[in-house]
Amino acid sequence: MAAAVSAAVAGLAWLARGLTGMGAAAACVVGTLVLFGSGWSGGAVLAAFFVSGTLVSRIARPPALLDPKGHRRDARQVLANGGVAAGLALFGRQDPALALWLVTGALAAASADTWATSIGSRSRTVPRRVVGWAPVPAGTSGGVTPAGSAGALAGAAIVALTGAVAAGSPPLFPAATLVGFLGMAIDSALGATLQARYRCAACGVPSEWPVHRCGAATVHEGGIAWLDNDGVNLAATAAAAALALAAWACC
Numbered sequence: 001m002a003a004a005v006s007a008a009v010a011g012l013a014w015l016a017r018g019l020t021g022m023g024a025a026a027a028c029v030v031g032t033l034v035l036f037g038s039g040w041s042g043g044a045v046l047a048a049f050f051v052s053g054t055l056v057s058r059i060a061r062p063p064a065l066l067d068p069k070g071h072r073r074d075a076r077q078v079l080a081n082g083g084v085a086a087g088l089a090l091f092g093r094q095d096p097a098l099a100l101w102l103v104t105g106a107l108a109a110a111s112a113d114t115w116a117t118s119i120g121s122r123s124r125t126v127p128r129r130v131v132g133w134a135p136v137p138a139g140t141s142g143g144v145t146p147a148g149s150a151g152a153l154a155g156a157a158i159v160a161l162t163g164a165v166a167a168g169s170p171p172l173f174p175a176a177t178l179v180g181f182l183g184m185a186i187d188s189a190l191g192a193t194l195q196a197r198y199r200c201a202a203c204g205v206p207s208e209w210p211v212h213r214c215g216a217a218t219v220h221e222g223g224i225a226w227l228d229n230d231g232v233n234l235a236a237t238a239a240a241a242a243l244a245l246a247a248w249a250c251c
Helices: 002-015 021-057 075-093 096-120 146-167 172-193 229-250
Strands: 197-200 218-222
Touching: 002 021, 021 075, 021 096, 021 146, 075 096, 075 229, 096 146, 096 172, 096 229, 146 172, 172 229
Parallel strands: none
Antiparallel strands: 197 218
16 A cells, blocks of 8 residues: 555656656655555655645746756655655654654755755845855855745744644654754755865856766866765755654653
């Protein structure tokens, strides 16, 4: 049943152009593991993340100078945002309550990052790099704005509230909201310091990829060459899960 429900939802998301073909396949795997491990409660949290993230991504304004992937999520993006939650959901076979905390924390961070990026793209305030506070072009990894930060809080809260209601555990709401926001902050810090930065050799446009959308090779300018935005997202959701585990121990 978990596989059938996940396949149906992923197929609908593909038809709605929220996912690429491979993204839909990856989403089916993530959904199956979350439902199998943490049940309908974990599925509700995953749905809150995916639906709200897909909707808010539709209002995002593509940066004029950078090289974004686009609003359709591919397999790497799906696994970067949901892979940690999918793996941790399997703890639900032994401890369902703990599994739901971990799933909610990881997905709250992924939701916070998605909302921060989408809402922040509409900000009229010049983004500033979270490390060093220097002004950066809109869409730069590690750049933050007040609007984007407010969006991050809202995105984390949506997932956290869903998890708290599904679990019948009021403390999960503030804990997961904070965990999600901190996960987004970790994402921004990694994006500003360790994520690879490139520049197109042909047109001089900044990029996050070894090959620019124009087809020309880019020049590595900083950060770790193999660490892209998807890798940063994966690391941030893993860090958020660790924070959720610490919150579980305290609560």
